[in-house]
Amino acid sequence: MGDLNHKTKLGQPALYRILDANLDRAREGIRTIEEWFRFGLDNSEMAAECKNLRQQLAQWHSNELRMSRDTTTDVGTQLSHPSEENRESLEQVIQVNFCRVEEALRVLEEYGKVYHPNMGAAVKQMRYRVYTLESNLLAYGRHQKLQRANLYLVTSPSERLMSVVEAALQGGLKVVQYRDKDTDDHQRWKNARQLCQLCHRYNALFLVNDRVDIAIAVNADGVHLGQQDLPIAVAKQLLGPQKIVGKSTTNPEEMKLAIAEGADYIGVGPVYATPTKPDKQAAGLEYVRHATRHASVPWFAIGGINMNNFDDVLMAGATRVAVVRSLMQAEQPTLVTQYFLSQFTRVQTLRDRQIVPENTPADFS
Numbered sequence: 001m002g003d004l005n006h007k008t009k010l011g012q013p014a015l016y017r018i019l020d021a022n023l024d025r026a027r028e029g030i031r032t033i034e035e036w037f038r039f040g041l042d043n044s045e046m047a048a049e050c051k052n053l054r055q056q057l058a059q060w061h062s063n064e065l066r067m068s069r070d071t072t073t074d075v076g077t078q079l080s081h082p083s084e085e086n087r088e089s090l091e092q093v094i095q096v097n098f099c100r101v102e103e104a105l106r107v108l109e110e111y112g113k114v115y116h117p118n119m120g121a122a123v124k125q126m127r128y129r130v131y132t133l134e135s136n137l138l139a140y141g142r143h144q145k146l147q148r149a150n151l152y153l154v155t156s157p158s159e160r161l162m163s164v165v166e167a168a169l170q171g172g173l174k175v176v177q178y179r180d181k182d183t184d185d186h187q188r189w190k191n192a193r194q195l196c197q198l199c200h201r202y203n204a205l206f207l208v209n210d211r212v213d214i215a216i217a218v219n220a221d222g223v224h225l226g227q228q229d230l231p232i233a234v235a236k237q238l239l240g241p242q243k244i245v246g247k248s249t250t251n252p253e254e255m256k257l258a259i260a261e262g263a264d265y266i267g268v269g270p271v272y273a274t275p276t277k278p279d280k281q282a283a284g285l286e287y288v289r290h291a292t293r294h295a296s297v298p299w300f301a302i303g304g305i306n307m308n309n310f311d312d313v314l315m316a317g318a319t320r321v322a323v324v325r326s327l328m329q330a331e332q333p334t335l336v337t338q339y340f341l342s343q344f345t346r347v348q349t350l351r352d353r354q355i356v357p358e359n360t361p362a363d364f365s
Ligand SMILES: Cc1ncc(COP(=O)(O)OP(=O)(O)O)c(N)n1
Pocket: 152, 154, 177, 179, 209, 210, 224, 225, 226, 227, 228, 229, 246, 247, 248, 249, 266, 267, 268, 277, 300, 302, 322
């Protein structure tokens, strides 16, 4: 292995050069991530955590380490992979930089143990803080997407499953739930995995109906639970806190309980009687109006909603809607998606112009 105090050409121990290079690498990576939190997400809390991490790293970056730097003799400066030259998206920039920081911190943790008795433990703490930051960012991103989503597709078994979902995604759909009560688990897992990849390619959320195990197996963004399914707390414990858990509600009491239980969003319905859920009685537009006034988490009106009655649901105050048949049975799911989305925009514009508060049912007739 060689002498740990092996001197480089400049007479500095190799250890110093390793620490110097990785302190720089970690700080640069954190700075890149910090800029996104600050200017991309306007999230001062996460930006402050990055700044604090950089400052802690700076305290380890002593002059003796800095003095060991000699980029002219560093054989690593010539080594570059073509993938380092290209970044496909901002998300990739952030992801790559998290990897870079985590790698650099791991190197600092290991070599730091030789340099100073406290360095290994101090860097280990920082490495865990970076993992937490990354996980919080993922959760934040998911919740942002949920907040922005107006239209939610709940799937039904279909030979055209993938093509319908993809067509809707092409129309701008941003949330999909895989719902399949009849298929065997192996096929369910295969469908869920394929749908999850498809949704993520379109930057859309993917959730699984009822089945926390399948959601975990395919790394879905979350699950949708009904009144007879697992409690939300149990699902969150299994999925981790960064995933989304939605819950169905049919009346004001269920709504209150679901929100108190920690639902990230709720289903509000059935607005109209529907053959997709034949055993549930319609809760009606009255329940939509109740949600408009009282729901404190994102909520999706669901049940029997189609292009003909959609406007009534919007006028009752809904700003988010979930559908099964309207998209799964559509001949042109892209166009239907675009129609629904355009109506949300139209109504939002009317609300903005007439300065009608968000949580008041409207009458624009
Ligand atoms: C968005 C959304 N809302 C409600 C439901 C219905 O869930 P649940 O009551 O558990 O009934 P099943 O869908 O499991 O038959 C939903 N799936 N999605």
